[in-house]
Amino acid sequence: MSNAAPPTQPQPGKRVEVAVGILLRGSQFLLGTRPAGKPYAGYWEFPGGKIEPGETVAQALLREFDEELGVAIDPASVEIWRTTEHDYEHAQVRLHWCKVRRWQGEFQMREGQQVAWQRLPTTVSPILPGAYPVLDALAQECLNDASTNSRA
């Protein structure tokens, strides 16, 4: 048995898998602040968290939304949308972004976080660096929708 302490620095090449939910209400999406005690505490992020061993992305998302916000996501409404990667000083993460359109329950900020419904451009800051590519992708999607509608 090894007495080695767990690594405090990210191991090169080892990515942490994360499930992230883009909760959609019309053209709005929900952001929340990172709780005290975590890296980047106070930064705004999409709700979600690390995928535990043996979990699927959707299972992790359901668990995280229950733990953080006390709401029950309808699994049939989870659309696994895209994957991005980001390298932080504390971790190298692979983010599995899911659109979520249906859930049940009232929001309870179980980790003392703030939440805000946002539309583009966002009005909260600072936002977690790893979330920017997806904000850009959402903006691109809005532009595409607008141009399709204007041609209809």
Ligand SMILES: Nc1nc2c([nH]c(=O)n2[C@@H]2O[C@H](COP(=O)(O)OP(=O)(O)OP(=O)(O)O)[C@@H](O)[C@H]2O)c(=O)[nH]1
């Ligand atoms: N939830 C969430 N995490 C994100 C986003 N963007 C992004 O880079 N991340 C990164 O993904 C990782 C998520 O891990 P976490 O620490 O929040 O996960 P967790 O809730 O399972 O934490 P725990 O280890 O305290 O149980 C962090 O490194 C965080 O910086 C985002 O928009 N939402």
